[in-house]
Amino acid sequence: MGRESLTGRVAVVTGAASGIGAAVVDRFLAEGAHVIAVDVTDPATGRCEALGVTGDVSAAATWERVEALARAEFGRLDVLHSNASVVVRAPAHELAEDDWDRQIAVNLKAAYLAVRACMGLLEAGFPERGAGSVVLSSSVHALAGLPGHPAYAAAKGGLVSLGRQLAVEYGPRVRVNAVLPGPILTPAWDGIGEEDRRRSAAGTAAGRLGRPEEVAAAVAFLASEESSYITGACLLVDGGWTAVKDSA
Numbered sequence: 001m002g003r004e005s006l007t008g009r010v011a012v013v014t015g016a017a018s019g020i021g022a023a024v025v026d027r028f029l030a031e032g033a034h035v036i037a038v039d040v041t042d043p044a045t046g047r048c049e050a051l052g053v054t055g056d057v058s059a060a061a062t063w064e065r066v067e068a069l070a071r072a073e074f075g076r077l078d079v080l081h082s083n084a085s086v087v088v089r090a091p092a093h094e095l096a097e098d099d100w101d102r103q104i105a106v107n108l109k110a111a112y113l114a115v116r117a118c119m120g121l122l123e124a125g126f127p128e129r130g131a132g133s134v135v136l137s138s139s140v141h142a143l144a145g146l147p148g149h150p151a152y153a154a155a156k157g158g159l160v161s162l163g164r165q166l167a168v169e170y171g172p173r174v175r176v177n178a179v180l181p182g183p184i185l186t187p188a189w190d191g192i193g194e195e196d197r198r199r200s201a202a203g204t205a206a207g208r209l210g211r212p213e214e215v216a217a218a219v220a221f222l223a224s225e226e227s228s229y230i231t232g233a234c235l236l237v238d239g240g241w242t243a244v245k246d247s248a
Contacts, residue, residue, distance in 0.1 A: 004032040011035050081223065087103065089149060111162060126173040138159040141157075179234075184215055
């Protein structure tokens, strides 16, 4: 894929302050896109090329601001990457109701709010500029159960179904796909010891943890015209984690 395959495109990226979101912002900028970076903390730190919106993605008011900014600054929107995420680890019987609600709101409801606010702009460029593109950050938790993640898994599984539904609802004007990252070395791993990291890496076919930049490459592909005949799909970026089994 050309390094300027997103030239002139306008993109919104959430969860943009760190990890996968930050890597996506950097990749989009490198490929020539105009980027609106959204996060609950300052999303544009060190990225003077990006426009920052500080806000809670699970609040409709944040999305009203994002849509208004895209409309005022660029008059268009081509790509929406819904990536913001939060996780509280606890089995279902120990998980507080507020923690369940917060994870569903940030991980799943935010994607609905984003689409509700931004779909008009995303559709407006079709067919002259091609289809708009929505990329949802789901997770391998949508496909496999890991202890202590009931709300997170429910939300990430919901994103897979939501993405498929949106692809049908808004095609051909807008394409909608999901990426499903596996063990990616983001700040979420800061409190995880070396032994657990080695064990996670050994559980992949690639034999290592992934890098945020590798997920960003997949998101950039789905955002670009290189993937123009792909919609309603789920792209695993997990180093073969979901393929590895150590029993017959």
